[in-house]
Amino acid sequence: MPIGVITNVLAVVIGGIIGTAVGPRISERFKNGLNTIFGICAMTMGVSSIALMENMPAVILSVIVGTCLGFVIHLGDRITAGATYMQRGISRIFGEKLMSGSGLAREEYEATLVTVIVLFCASGTGIYGSIVSGMTGDHSILLAKSILDLPTALIFACALGGVVSFIAVPQMLIFLIMFFLAGAIYPFCTPTMINDFKACGGVLLLATGFRMIKVKEFPIADMIPAMLLVMPVSHLWVTYVLPIVAG
Secondary structure, eight states: OOHHHHHHHHHHHHHHHHHHHHGGGSOHHHHHHHHHHHHHHHHHHHHHHHTTOSOHHHHHHHHHHHHHHHHHTTHHHHHHHHHHHHHHHHIIIIIHHHHTTTOOOHHHHHHHHHHHHHHHHSOHHHHHHHHHHHHHOOOHHHHHHHHHHHHHHHHHHHHHOTHHHHTHHHHHHHHHHHHHHHHHHGGGOOHHHHHHHHHHHHHHHHHHHHHHTTSOOOOHHHHTHHHHHHHHHHHHIIIIIHHHHHO
């Protein structure tokens, strides 16, 4: 049962509704302060996952090679392009009506909406949490993400309006696909592979935290392929490399 996915989707919907209703009453100081807290919470989640690491060389290699692969295929740009197409569809249906009270110029409104789509639908945290949830039944990552996403959706809805709540629809589809695919490959994974996968996801969570507090703009979307590589690399490391090193 994808409890974490459902909870995360509901958090975005509820946050969007509340933000649309109370947006004008929330100060900029409050919004900026919350964003900083969100960042340190994401870093805390990352550190707790990294602590599970069993094969550091395999995880580091996966992060480096996976990020290079992301750059080569322009994954970040492709995700942004996909979000742009999604934004156009949403704007056709709801744009004029919802933009009327946003106070943003059209270009700024559309750029912010693309950012929100990427944040909720293609974030490393969401994809990582969905895969962990599908593999192990551990929903803690997505539940923690839901706690962060509700006020995040609220804050964005202050500027964008009720359209934020509708982003939960593609978010649910993407996360459910990750959830069920993870369940299919779980029988082929060892506990070591899973722990190294969690550690790799923790690296992305830590990078996300630094990005949220605006210390460094890590290319989170381009780092996503690392999570696809880390389990095979962990298996190869344990099976072939460690025996040679130990010998």
